Amino acid sequence: MGASIDVRDLALAAAAGDPRGWDGLVERFGGLVWSTTRAYGLSPDDGADAAQTTWLRLAEQLGRLQDQYGQLGVWLAATARRESLRLLGAARAAEPLTQKEPSPPPSSGRDALLWRVVRELPEHCRRLLRVLLTTPPPSHEEVSAALDLPVDGIAAARAACFQEFRHRMATISIRTEVEDS
Amino acid sequence: MQREVRKTVSVVFSDVAGSTALAEQLDPESLRRAMTRYFEVARRVHQRHGGVVEKFIGDAVMAVFGIPHVHEDDALRAVRAAWELREQVADLNHELERELGVALHVRTGVNTGLVLAGDAHEGQAFVGGDTVNVAARLEHVAGAGDVLLGEATHKLVADAVVVQPVAPFVPRGKTAPVAAFRLLEVTPGVEGLARRLDAPLVGRDRELATLEDLLDRGGGGRACQLVTVLGDAGVGKTRLLHAFAERAGRRALVLFGRCPADGSAAAEVVGQLAAQAAAATGRPPAWGSGWLDPVATDPHALFRGARRLVETLARSGRVVVVLDDLHLAEQPLLDLVEYLRDFTGEAGVLLVAAARRELLARWPWWTARAAGAVLDLEPLGEAEAAELAVHLAGPGRLPAGAARQVAAWAEGNPLFVEQLLRQLLERPDPPWGLDLGPVPPAVEALVAVELDHLTAEERTVLELASVAGRVFDWASVAALAPPRLRPRLGGVLLALARRGLVRAWRGQEDAFSFRHRLLRDAAYQAIPKRERALLHVRAAERLAEAVSAPAEDDETVGRHLGQAYRYLAQLAGEEPPPPVPAARPPGRVPVEAPA
Numbered sequence: 001m002g003a004s005i006d007v008r009d010l011a012l013a014a015a016a017g018d019p020r021g022w023d024g025l026v027e028r029f030g031g032l033v034w035s036t037t038r039a040y041g042l043s044p045d046d047g048a049d050a051a052q053t054t055w056l057r058l059a060e061q062l063g064r065l066q067d068q069y070g071q072l073g074v075w076l077a078a079t080a081r082r083e084s085l086r087l088l089g090a091a092r093a094a095e096p097l098t099q100k101e102p103s104p105p106p107s108s109g110r111d112a113l114l115w116r117v118v119r120e121l122p123e124h125c126r127r128l129l130r131v132l133l134t135t136p137p138p139s140h141e142e143v144s145a146a147l148d149l150p151v152d153g154i155a156a157a158r159a160a161c162f163q164e165f166r167h168r169m170a171t172i173s174i175r176t177e178v179e180d181s
Numbered sequence: 182m183q184r185e186v187r188k189t190v191s192v193v194f195s196d197v198a199g200s201t202a203l204a205e206q207l208d209p210e211s212l213r214r215a216m217t218r219y220f221e222v223a224r225r226v227h228q229r230h231g232g233v234v235e236k237f238i239g240d241a242v243m244a245v246f247g248i249p250h251v252h253e254d255d256a257l258r259a260v261r262a263a264w265e266l267r268e269q270v271a272d273l274n275h276e277l278e279r280e281l282g283v284a285l286h287v288r289t290g291v292n293t294g295l296v297l298a299g300d301a302h303e304g305q306a307f308v309g310g311d312t313v314n315v316a317a318r319l320e321h322v323a324g325a326g327d328v329l330l331g332e333a334t335h336k337l338v339a340d341a342v343v344v345q346p347v348a349p350f351v352p353r354g355k356t357a358p359v360a361a362f363r364l365l366e367v368t369p370g371v372e373g374l375a376r377r378l379d380a381p382l383v384g385r386d387r388e389l390a391t392l393e394d395l396l397d398r399g400g401g402g403r404a405c406q407l408v409t410v411l412g413d414a415g416v417g418k419t420r421l422l423h424a425f426a427e428r429a430g431r432r433a434l435v436l437f438g439r440c441p442a443d444g445s446a447a448a449e450v451v452g453q454l455a456a457q458a459a460a461a462t463g464r465p466p467a468w469g470s471g472w473l474d475p476v477a478t479d480p481h482a483l484f485r486g487a488r489r490l491v492e493t494l495a496r497s498g499r500v501v502v503v504l505d506d507l508h509l510a511e512q513p514l515l516d517l518v519e520y521l522r523d524f525t526g527e528a529g530v531l532l533v534a535a536a537r538r539e540l541l542a543r544w545p546w547w548t549a550r551a552a553g554a555v556l557d558l559e560p561l562g563e564a565e566a567a568e569l570a571v572h573l574a575g576p577g578r579l580p581a582g583a584a585r586q587v588a589a590w591a592e593g594n595p596l597f598v599e600q601l602l603r604q605l606l607e608r609p610d611p612p613w614g615l616d617l618g619p620v621p622p623a624v625e626a627l628v629a630v631e632l633d634h635l636t637a638e639e640r641t642v643l644e645l646a647s648v649a650g651r652v653f654d655w656a657s658v659a660a661l662a663p664p665r666l667r668p669r670l671g672g673v674l675l676a677l678a679r680r681g682l683v684r685a686w687r688g689q690e691d692a693f694s695f696r697h698r699l700l701r702d703a704a705y706q707a708i709p710k711r712e713r714a715l716l717h718v719r720a721a722e723r724l725a726e727a728v729s730a731p732a733e734d735d736e737t738v739g740r741h742l743g744q745a746y747r748y749l750a751q752l753a754g755e756e757p758p759p760p761v762p763a764a765r766p767p768g769r770v771p772v773e774a775p776a
Contacts, residue, residue, distance in 0.1 A: 017769035020612055026762055027616060034759030048760045055762035063770040111752075114711060118746070118753045130755070133747045162742045166725070169718045169745065 011069035015062050026055070029076050031134040036080035036146040039127040042087060050083040057083075073138060077131075077146035117168045125161035132158060186640075186707045189622075189629055190247030191259035191293040191334060192316040193232065195223065195266060197240040198286040198325040211281050216240065218277075219285055222269045230262035231255075241320070243313065248298055251633045252442070253414075253626045256293045256337035257373040263289045263328045264367040290319025291364075292331035293622070297709070318352040319361055328364040335362045337622050338373040342366065374623050377599050380572050382424045384565030385417065388556055392425045395554065396433060396501060396531050405491075405525035407518065409507070409547070410535040412558030413681060413696065414627045415596025418535040421558065422503050425533065433499035433531075434461055440506040440514060447480075447514040451487045454502065458494055480513060484520050495527035507536035508543070515544060522553060538681035539634055560593030570598050574606060583613040590617055592697050600624050620699060628703045631682065640704075641666065642673045643682060646693070647704035648716040654692040660723040661716055710748040717745035 007028065013021025033054050037047040057079050058065075058072075068075050118126070131138065131146050132154075144151045197203070197219070204212055220242065224234045227244040231252060235245045244262065246255040267287065274284040294312030319329040335344060343366035349358035382389070388410075395408055412418050426435045436457045438450045494500045504518065522532060532553075541548050548555070561569065566588035571579055579587075587605075591597035600621040605611040612618065632640065642658060649657040659670050666673075674693060677683045686694040695701035708716070721741035750756050 014766055015770050017766070019765070020610065022765055023612075024616075030759040030762070035756075038755075044757055051760055052763055056764040059764040059766045062766050111711065114714065114749055115753045118749045118755065126750075126755075129743070129746050130750070133743045133750075158739065162739055165742055165746055166718070166721065169715075170722070 007072050008069045011062070011065075011072055015066075022059075025058075025072065028136060029073055031136070032073060032131070032138050032142060032146065033076050033080045035131045035134045036077050037084045039130045039147065040081070040084035040088060042084055046087050047084075050080060050087050053083045054080045071141070073142040074145045077138070077142045081146050081148065117165070121161070121165060121168070124157075125164055128154075128157055128161055129165075186298055187295055187709065188247060188251055188298050188633070188707065189255075189293065189625060190245050190251070190296050190298070190312065191256045191291060192313050193227065193242075193244045193246070193259050193263050193266075193289060193291050194313070194316040194320040195242045195244075195263070195287050195289040196320050198288050200240045203283060203285075206283055207281060215277055215281060215283065215285065218273060219270065219287075222273055223266055226266045226269055227262050230258045230265070232259060232262055241317075243316075251626070251629050253623075253630045254373055254442070255626070256291075256334050256622075257341055259291050259293070260328075260330065260334065260338050260342060260364065261367055263291050264364060267326065267328060286325035288320050288323040288325060289328040290316045290321070290323060290331070291328065291334050292316035292319060293333040293337060294331075314354075315352055315359060318350070318359070322347075322350055322361070323363075330362045330364055332360040332362075333622060335360075337626065340375040341368050341371040341373050343368075374600070374603075376419065376596070377573060378420060378423055380420075380569060380599075382417075382420060383569045383572070383595075384561045385421050385424070385558075388421055388558065389425060389428070391556060392421075392533065393428060396429055396499065403522075404528045405522050405530040405532060407522040407532040407534065407553030408556055409540075409553060410533065410556045410558055411538055411540070412535075413560070413594065414537055414631065415594045415624075416558050416560055417595045418558055419505055420595065422505055422533065422535055426501065426503055429501045429531075433501050433529075434458075434494055435501045435503065436461075438502065438504045440504065440509040442509060447517045448483055450504065450514060451483060451490075451517070454487070455490055458490060462494070484517055487517060488521055488525055491521060491525055491530055492527040495525075495529050499529040499531070501531045501533060504532065504534045507534045508538075508540040510540075512544070515547065538679075539631070542634075542676065542680045561588075561595060562593060563588045566591055566593045566595065566598055569595055570602060573599055573602050578606065580613050583611075586613065586617065594697065596627070597621075597624050597699075620702075624699065625703070628697075628699050631680075631700065632703055632707065635677075635680075635682075638666065638669070638673055639677055639680075640707075642670065643677055643704045644708050645716065646674075646677075646683065647695070647701050648708070648713065648720055651698060651701050652686050652689065652692055652694045654689055656691070657720065657723070661719050710752055714745040714748040714752075717741040717748075721745070 007025070010021045010024040010028065014025055015021070033051050034047070037050040037054075040050075042050060054076060058076060065072070065075060121129075127147060128143075128149075131143050138146070140151050140154045143149070143154055149157070197216070203215075207215065220237060223242045223244070227234050227242075230246070232244040232246045233248055235243045235248075237243075244259075246252075246259040246262070252258065266289065270285055270287050278284055292312055292315045294315070296310055296312050315331055319331055323329040329347065330338070330342075330344060335342075342364060344362035344364055347361045347363050349360045351358045392408065395406055410418050410421065422437075426437060429435050436454045438453045441449055491500055491502065502521070507515070507518070518532060518534060521530075560566075563585065567584040570584040570587045574584075587598055587601055590601060600623050601617065604621045605613075605617065632643065635643065642662065645661040646653045646658050648661060655671065655674065658674070659667055662670055674683070678685065678693065681696055682700055683693040683695055686692040695704075705713070718741070721738045724738045724741070747756070
């Protein structure tokens, strides 16, 4: 239901001091901001800091952004990206990211396989899918702002990453079929 | 195929306060005797209310309401059990004080929430998690002799209890505070959330006219007529019966029976009817000779007694016998209804039975002959549901568009309208025009009960269908089904349609649609995430492999793969939920003109 409401209306309401407007924006874009910071490989704590800073910037600048109210998602994604990169530090941001996440709980059998499918997907795919699969689904402009990719290339990149994911899942799906029968 | 399901249960967690001190007071043997008696009392109380004592942990007792089968009133059952346990322990204490000079002080926490449970048909293993932890924490902060309810539980029983809010507390390992309510009183014989039977009847003119017509036309060759009102949970059967009873009451004697939740007691229903008859006629219910023994062991005596009661009444005017919730009935009560219909000798008797559609799935023969005329109660149209929302909310409480929004969400189910409004109007600033928020717990419970009554196979097929979508075709489900299930798939889908969970969808060849969006969501949510991921991949594979796949399938393939990836990423711990922003604009912000 949330996706049908105009972002401009939410922004206007938020600027007018109506808490429902602000809450509506958080509901609409909370996932996008969060997944953007996570896509840059920040630890959960750093990611949370970057996300909080992004929202703080919006609260500070809401009055000055009136001409962008229709495109607040793009503004938020770009800001989240900038805050993430700032936290990572310019030097690290230029390098390929290495995952700095806690180890998973030990698992075995099919679960371990499934887990590996996700963890071993190429980094650029995980980053793209993480942002693309946010709820509600972001626009290509928003994804472009979050990941600094050309808008035109997103559909093809998405298709390639899904193809990669499908390919890796195929073996496990076949196993499942056998287990079930 | 997996048979683990996520389901909502209510957990009652009780512990004996100060048991260490007790151990010092008593010798081990006496202590053990006292505790054993307490455990026996606890087990008996919980069982009587439909709970299962899941385990004894030291001096603590954990009972679960909702396994192996959920009931829509599990939360109320749990609360009633907790309250009764408190009273029974007080009785036990009289004995213990007399015999051993000690008393037990029991603290209790009741909480409701999601758990992962194993197969109901295999003794249902049970995974505790957060729901159980919070129940245990509620118990821990309760005073001796107190019962503390968690917020979710309280919401489901609010109209049947008197509570006192206590200070929210933060359970260990959590960041958000948990609200808690001290139980002061439980009202017997009341539903957890009272139904609004005061709202005007909307959109049921045709059904009402049909019932009145049956009453006025009388016989039609039969002394006694039967009509069965069939409809989904919450669609308004009881409301319709009340409206009809009110109108019929001007020209007939109306008796109102309701099948008890355990379904067993035909005698109880006859007792209800006889008591009303006695009140209405001013004569004691002594037709015949002592037939009205509620524990009558001779079924024929009961049947005959009920028939003579109705016949006696019918001699002085028309009689309407209403039987609500007949889907809960076991065979003896259904037999009684059929018997009354066929054997009543006095003209002018109308039996009106109301039931959910599952009645037909449980007792297929009911349609064949016994049901008499059948009145199908469909959901309200959107305009009617909106009109109902306006009535329920009261004048001026719904802004423009809100009634429509609520009606659309409820898809024409009056109970869903009622529950959603209740939840929204409790908030100081309802989010009209925005996301209306979570599914009201009472609605969630109703939907859960519908799914819980399914056989393992029906449930599996419904879950597979939920992965395919709100609208799904036979072939998509077949592609997801394990091979052993495929030959029987058609039969199972039709059984689901018979239960009214899905219905034929005309827009597409051999397609079905879930009756309500919430049913689809509930079936989907019940699948563990790992299985959801695998099913989405299978759905995508099938679409991608189709030779002449239309272009729009690309989008669907992507959607399935996206869902699969998302669930796996969540399982791999890659997708923690977003933090709630601490920042807010400082009230109204000065808006600058665009440069």
